[in-house]
Amino acid sequence: MEFSVQITFRQQWNDNRLEFNDEMGKIKYLTMTEKSKVWMPDTFFRNEKDGKFHNIIQPNLYVRVHPNGDVLYSIRVSLTLSCPMNLELFPLDTQTCHLKIASYGWTTKDLVYNWKLPDPVQFVPNLFLPGGFELARHKDARCDVATATGEYSCLSVVMQFKRQLSYYVVTIYVPTFMIVCVSWMSFWLDHKSAPARVSLTITTLLAMSTTTSSINSSLPPVAYTKAIDVWSNICVSFVFLALLEYALVNYAARADARGLEMRRAYQKQIEQMERDNMYKQQHQHFPSQFNNNPTDPLMGGYNSSVQINLEESDHDDIFDHMKLGPNGRYGSYRRENGDVPKSESRRMFYAQLLSKTSKKLKQSGVKSVLDPRQGLSYRPGAKKIDVMARIVFPATFAGLNVFYWSYYLSMAEYASSKNSTDSS
Numbered sequence: 001m002e003f004s005v006q007i008t009f010r011q012q013w014n015d016n017r018l019e020f021n022d023e024m025g026k027i028k029y030l031t032m033t034e035k036s037k038v039w040m041p042d043t044f045f046r047n048e049k050d051g052k053f054h055n056i057i058q059p060n061l062y063v064r065v066h067p068n069g070d071v072l073y074s075i076r077v078s079l080t081l082s083c084p085m086n087l088e089l090f091p092l093d094t095q096t097c098h099l100k101i102a103s104y105g106w107t108t109k110d111l112v113y114n115w116k117l118p119d120p121v122q123f124v125p126n127l128f129l130p131g132g133f134e135l136a137r138h139k140d141a142r143c144d145v146a147t148a149t150g151e152y153s154c155l156s157v158v159m160q161f162k163r164q165l166s167y168y169v170v171t172i173y174v175p176t177f178m179i180v181c182v183s184w185m186s187f188w189l190d191h192k193s194a195p196a197r198v199s200l201t202i203t204t205l206l207a208m209s210t211t212t213s214s215i216n217s218s219l220p221p222v223a224y225t226k227a228i229d230v231w232s233n234i235c236v237s238f239v240f241l242a243l244l245e246y247a248l249v250n251y252a253a254r255a256d257a258r259g260l261e262m263r264r265a266y267q268k269q270i271e272q273m274e275r276d277n278m279y280k281q282q283h284q285h286f287p288s289q290f291n292n293n294p295t296d297p298l299m300g301g302y303n304s305s306v307q308i309n310l311e312e313s314d315h316d317d318i319f320d321h322m323k324l325g326p327n328g329r330y331g332s333y334r335r336e337n338g339d340v341p342k343s344e345s346r347r348m349f350y351a352q353l354l355s356k357t358s359k360k361l362k363q364s365g366v367k368s369v370l371d372p373r374q375g376l377s378y379r380p381g382a383k384k385i386d387v388m389a390r391i392v393f394p395a396t397f398a399g400l401n402v403f404y405w406s407y408y409l410s411m412a413e414y415a416s417s418k419n420s421t422d423s424s
Contacts, residue, residue, distance in 0.1 A: 001085045001220055002049055003097055003161075010074045012116065015039060022067035029072075032063040038071060041111055046100035046143075046154065050080040087219065090226045091168040092412040094136065096419050099157040100143055107150035114155075115140050121157050132167030136160045136416075160419060172215060172228065176235045179207050180397065183242040187389045191249045191382045201243040208236045227408045234400055238393065245389050253382035 018038065022028070032038070045051070053075065054060040060076035083097035103111050115121075121140050129135065143156040183204040186197045212232040219226070 001083055002080055003083050004078070004080045005099065006076070006078045007099075008074060008076050010072065011041065011043060012070060012072045013041065014069050015071055016069045018065050018071065019069040020065075020067055027067065029064045029066045032065065033059070033061075035061065035063050035073065038063060038065070040073060042104045042106060043101060044104045045079060045081065046102050046145075047082045047098060048079055049082050052078050054078070087222055087226050088224055089408060089412050089415060090219065090228055091132070091163050091172070092165060092227055092408050094160060094162045094412070094416045094419055096158065096160050098143075099159070100154055101156070102143075102145065102152055102154035106152075108144070108153050109150075111153060113153040129161070132164045133161045134164055136162040162416070168228075172211075173231065176208065176211055176232065179204050179211070180235050180238050183239045184390070184393055186242055186246060187386050187393070191246070191253050191386065194250070197246050198243075201239065201246060205236070205239045205243065208232070208239050212236065231404065234397075234404070238397055242389075242393070245385065245393075249382045249385050252385055256381050 015038065020027075020030075054077070062074055064072040064074075066072070079099075081097070081099060083095065085093075085095045087093060101113065103113070121138060123135070123138070127135055138157065138159045141156045141158055143154040145152055145154055183201055186200045189197050189200075191197070215228055215232065
């Protein structure tokens with residue numbers, strides 16, 4: 001990891017061999033453009049990776065010799081410096097970088113570097129840094145180093161860079177948040193609209209993958225997980241879960257369809273069993289009633305106008321209708337002399353018996369697992385899964401957001417305070 005700077009580097013030392021008469025103060029200093037004419041210290045930048053001098057239009061340097069032998073050397077140079085960074089909190093991190101100046105061959109016995117006070121390090125006003133950085137603070141320090149060949153004098157400029165979170169919120173967090181929200185729109189689409197739902201989720205998943213790749217391409221590969229990686233993985237996971245949710249909805253829809261077919265088959269079987277049971281009961285208790293009845297033994301001539309449906313809850317109303325006469329009144333089948341015809345009496349008896357038998361079957365009969373009236377009122381299904389996803393997905397994502405920002409903001413504050421303490 002590295003950073004680039006453009007600096008005006010100045011050194012000043014005293015060489016008594018260069019003293020001269022200032023002619024009663026008329027000469028302040030002499031300016032030279034050939035640095036090879038005077039002795040110069042062997043200064044180099046310890047953490048330099050690349051550098052260049054500026055020669056447009058003329059070489060950007062000068063050497064000034066004062067009457068007392070002081071020599072001022074100034075040069076403009078562009079440097080690329082190494083800066084080890086810890087990106088665990090990226091983009092909420094704070095980085096500390098150094099610019100180290102030392103002598104290459106002269107030990108402290110021959111050459112010692114010192115900052116020229118006051119204000120030895122100066123920055124241009126309204127400094128603008130690309131990439132969303134801002135210079136939080138800087139200080140001058142010493143960094144003398146001892147090697148096998150001796151101890152060397154070294155000066156260091158400590159710079160603390162802080163990323164502007166607003167830049168990354170606008171360019172990373174908000175777009176990815178919107179992509180996740182768009183993936184939730186599939187929960188409001190009909191589960192039968194497979195092309196629309198699949199296209200929406202696949203498109204958002206590809207958009208998240210592209211965004212994550214662009215973020216990682218601008219950062220150096222590291223062996224640990226960054227804060228932006230956690231956020232990207234959360235967003236990708238939610239988009240992927242939205243795709244899996246539709247797979248579950250599709251499976252539930254097909255299961256509901258199969259369950260409905262099974263329920264209809266069970267209903268027909270139960271109706272047939274009920275008719276068979278009632279037929280046997282009638283023959284056991286009143287066999288004489290069916291000897292002269294060639295039609296349906298249960299309903300007689302009246303069976304074509306009455307149908308029993310166990311799915312309905314108003315069995316009593318149906319049987320009451322059977323007990324009523326054609327005019328809707330009890331006893332309308334009576335003759336004028338008050339007697340009830342034998343066939344009509346048998347029908348009324350059957351209706352009363354069917355009503356009692358139906359109540360028993362309702363209490364102890366077979367029930368389908370998809371029956372919404374049994375047990376709990378909740379019935380799993382495709383629509384129910386979509387309704388639950390509309391609440392669970394946003395609520396879970398909001399909870400993870402609270403945890404994410406609380407944790408990483410507190411860690412960023414702690415790291416910033418720790419770096420400030422170490423640099424001081």
